[in-house]
Amino acid sequence: MDCIEITKELIKIDSSNLDGANKAIVFCENILLSNGLKPKILENNGFKILVCNIGSGDKKIILNGHLDIVPGKAEQFIPYIDDGKLYGRGSADMKSGAAAMITAILKLKDKNLPCAVQLQLVTDEETGGANCSNYLVQKGFTGDFVICGESTQLGIGVQAKGILQIYLEFSGKSAHSSRPWQGDNAIVKAFEAFKIIENLPFTKEKSELYNSPSVNLSKIEGGDVYNKVPDYCKMCLDIRFLPEQNPMEILKQIKDAAGVQVHIYAIGNAVKTKIDDVYVTKLHHSISKITSNKAALFGQHGSADTRFYSKYDIPAVEFGPIGQNWHGNDEFVIVDSVYTYEQVLIDFILNLGSN
Known part of the structure; x- marks a missing residue:
């Protein structure tokens, strides 16, 4: 399955509750296992967390995505594409971002990478993140740079209040x-x-x-x-x-x-990542390279799981596909942007060793 097909299957899972969110984790685990990877499932207070590693080296990039969603109407769990937009609860926030992270990992797993990469899939971002991303950080699942795949219109949410x-x-x-x-x-x-x-x-x-x-x-x-x-x-x-x-x-x-x-x-905590951080600069370069557009750098008014990493001075950003109306009745993600997002992640990781 490609990233859009995975997104569709994830949308079909009502992960607005703990059982559903954990079911989504198992679904993703099976994809990774069937492609020769060895994901690890952690559990904290009943919340399942998936961690999967590829590559090696002194530097580590974290790709963090949440599979939990806010509640939706029954019809929102029936994904459909219209005019290049994939509709469904969680399509933008943020099952498409998580799906693209999974397929990026699959396409990178057999390459000679300049760094280690860790995929983290969590199940409680919408309710505060204390049981998953916060737990991961406390247990030492950290890196040198963190990308949380929230929908950012392919811009980089460098900071957050x-x-x-x-x-x-x-x-x-x-x-x-x-x-x-x-x-x-x-x-x-x-x-x-x-x-x-x-x-x-x-x-x-x-x-x-x-x-x-x-x-x-x-x-x-x-x-x-x-x-x-x-x-x-x-x-x-x-x-x-x-x-x-x-x-x-x-x-x-x-x-x-x-x-x-x-x-x-x-x-x-606020997110305090610097605009001129070396990883932000490299990510910005990859976005410009793949999209032929200069990516926006901005500050988020709300918060995401980035704050748990920033607390320990780990640079973290929000970066994800183009979507609208998350938490709304007609939530959607632009299909082409999900493929673009996957390409940017791959380019960013492959070129981390370059000047």
Whole structure:
């Protein structure tokens, strides 16, 4: 099977749940085994992970792909091609990227490679990555450069913002809503604090790939009836900070401004890969060579499994085929771009030893 045929078969597997994601891993394992490779299946907290090595040398390239998806409608698990686009849940995010990584490995396995290459297929990226890519890094499955095959329109997502999810609790004083001046409205206090927070110094900072971080008021909890001034409010914020920013400094600014304790719900590392990193430069060259176009270098606003490698100063990027509407009803990937993506991966790996 070629990369599109593999993608179609993967789309047919509903991997939005653990059993389905693990089934997709076994499907890929069988492809590799039938072609003479020796993949290894790891398991962590029930999540299966596939690791497969080819080549040798002092340098190692990691090709990381996730097979889990967000839930979809029944018809989205019936792949079809229309006007050069392959439709189906996971077609762009990111079963096509994973499929092309598999076929690239198969085409490279018998060649004299200038480096070692490790294919990593994981099953929990959509739910945070803690059980798979994070686990792999902690267990020493690392390399000198990591490509996560997210759909990037054949551009290179060099960096990604960090994640800082926090909540603040505000206390007030209850009163009858017909006499609000006798109370102290906790919801109003939270909103007034938010207006200050979204204009703090950290929100005005820029970097080489970003105009600013972002602050989203994602959830608010307070009040219980119409005719009462609320005496409690919990405000939840989702902050995506710049690679150069220190989340602890952001927390300090917010605490000083809001005057209440700031509680961390979740925190995730930014991806700090440099634009002029030697591997980024070589990947950029391969893209330009294969596509005859200059690839875009950009920063992602969201996050991917790249962050687990960047935490240990391993340069990692997102790079994948051309697709649209991931997580949407009409998700698709451009068929030709998947073949192009495979060719770029092969060219990049074969030419790593050149100047």
